[in-house]
Amino acid sequence: MVKEIERYNIPIVHMATITTISESVGANRIVPTVAIPHPVGNPALKPEDEKLMRKAMVKRAVDALATEISEATHFD
Template sequence: MVKEIERYGIPIVHMATITTISESVGANRIVPTIAIPHPVGNPDLPKEEEYVLRKKLAERALKALVGSIK
């Protein structure tokens, strides 16, 4: 799905835990995430800290979208 969406010229970032799959399929922008059942969360953290963690991950994804790929 990542590749087909990018084919339209829209930058796309794949947030995934098993990044090796993402790489082998050919995603150009990848942000590694926390775990399979909660990629952008961590239930072990207090809710506020978890939210901060999610914010950081989402910021990293946005950073990937504004970064050029050589």
């Protein structure tokens, strides 16, 4: 899906935990995430800390969309 959407020349960032899969399916902008069942969450944290963490992560993803790259790049 990532690759087919990017084929329309729209930048796309893949937020995923198993980043080897992101790479093998052809994602170019990759933000590694926390865990498979809660990629952008962490139930072990206090709710306010969890939200701060999620915000930092999503911000990183948004920033990745504004970053020029020439090959598959991890933003971590």
